Amino acid sequence: MGKLLLAPMEGLVDDVLRDVLTRVGGYDLAVSEFVRVSGNLLPPRAFRRLCPELDRGSRTRAGTPVVVQLLGSDPACLADNAAQLVELAPAGIDLNFGCPAPTVNRHGGGAMLLADPEQLFRIVAAVRRAVPAAVPLTAKMRLGVRDTAKALDCARALAAGGIVALVVHARTRADAYRPPAHWEWVDRIRDVVPQPVVANGEVWTVADHRRCCAVSGSDDVMIGRGAVADPFLARRIRAQLAGEAVDVDRSADWRQLQPLLASYWQQVCAKVTPRHAPGRLKLWLGSLRRNFVEAEALFMAVRSLRGVAEISAALERHGVPLRPAAPLRPAAL
Numbered sequence: 001m002g003k004l005l006l007a008p009m010e011g012l013v014d015d016v017l018r019d020v021l022t023r024v025g026g027y028d029l030a031v032s033e034f035v036r037v038s039g040n041l042l043p044p045r046a047f048r049r050l051c052p053e054l055d056r057g058s059r060t061r062a063g064t065p066v067v068v069q070l071l072g073s074d075p076a077c078l079a080d081n082a083a084q085l086v087e088l089a090p091a092g093i094d095l096n097f098g099c100p101a102p103t104v105n106r107h108g109g110g111a112m113l114l115a116d117p118e119q120l121f122r123i124v125a126a127v128r129r130a131v132p133a134a135v136p137l138t139a140k141m142r143l144g145v146r147d148t149a150k151a152l153d154c155a156r157a158l159a160a161g162g163i164v165a166l167v168v169h170a171r172t173r174a175d176a177y178r179p180p181a182h183w184e185w186v187d188r189i190r191d192v193v194p195q196p197v198v199a200n201g202e203v204w205t206v207a208d209h210r211r212c213c214a215v216s217g218s219d220d221v222m223i224g225r226g227a228v229a230d231p232f233l234a235r236r237i238r239a240q241l242a243g244e245a246v247d248v249d250r251s252a253d254w255r256q257l258q259p260l261l262a263s264y265w266q267q268v269c270a271k272v273t274p275r276h277a278p279g280r281l282k283l284w285l286g287s288l289r290r291n292f293v294e295a296e297a298l299f300m301a302v303r304s305l306r307g308v309a310e311i312s313a314a315l316e317r318h319g320v321p322l323r324p325a326a327p328l329r330p331a332a333l
Ligand SMILES: Cc1cc2nc3c(=O)[nH]c(=O)nc-3n(C[C@H](O)[C@H](O)[C@H](O)COP(=O)(O)O)c2cc1C
Pocket: 007, 008, 009, 010, 011, 012, 032, 033, 034, 069, 096, 097, 098, 099, 140, 169, 200, 201, 202, 203, 222, 223, 224, 225, 226
């Protein structure tokens, strides 16, 4: 059966949302938000901060392995930091060659590296040399900076550098996040790369997944925003792959989601300052609105609220069961 990967999403999916989404299930693997590497050897706490799962055998509480993603442009510096990261026993290391953020790109990192396949090779080869063979090294690329002219050369360079698998977000940097994702390019890349290639981009439904696999020729798919907007998507895709009937019952899903929202909110409140917690909840509800009318109502109810206590009260009014679960005990999950 094809693999389903939960995409890295800096600012949207952190260890708390990874915990909740992988508890719902369906994912074989998750990738952490990028750890930015620029000049210094990062202390272990820098990796642990973005990927607290490192302290739990690099797995979410549901047991899903979490790979740590690094972002940078200097081969030696990335290699040194990868070696440092290995000490924390990550499930794998992924290299980011797709980030379109201007702050990252100004320093030549992320998607800008797709202009220079030789540099991609130097980076991957240096990291590969610094990391024991038993640690899986993967890369995630877009199709190019402005166009797809170098897409195949980039993929070849990453493959030659020594990755074990390649994730292709099937858009250029210039495409940003605009649909469509060009899944047919994943198929072209599969032709020139001996390693498994994972398709990524614009999978929001079971039907999207089916079409993505058909067009890309890949069985393995990474899901980003669709996973956040529909926590049951991966489970439904699995059911479909297993030949089971796939019904979408949003009301039933919402009832299952309510305790998970409670868990999310309580973990967020425990992790971030009271000033930042409301924004985190609103961000997730903002995604859930796409699929759940109840999330829309809840989003509207909390939108203008800033205090943790008043948001907790609004959640409870909307059937999110905060009290029985607090304080959250891992054994009760
Ligand atoms: C808010 C946000 C943050 C992201 N952060 C990262 C990141 O840290 N590393 C990375 O490789 N890709 C990042 N991405 C890209 C996603 O991993 C994924 O490639 C992209 O969203 C396309 O997949 P989708 O259409 O399923 O969302 C981010 C995307 C979004 C929307």
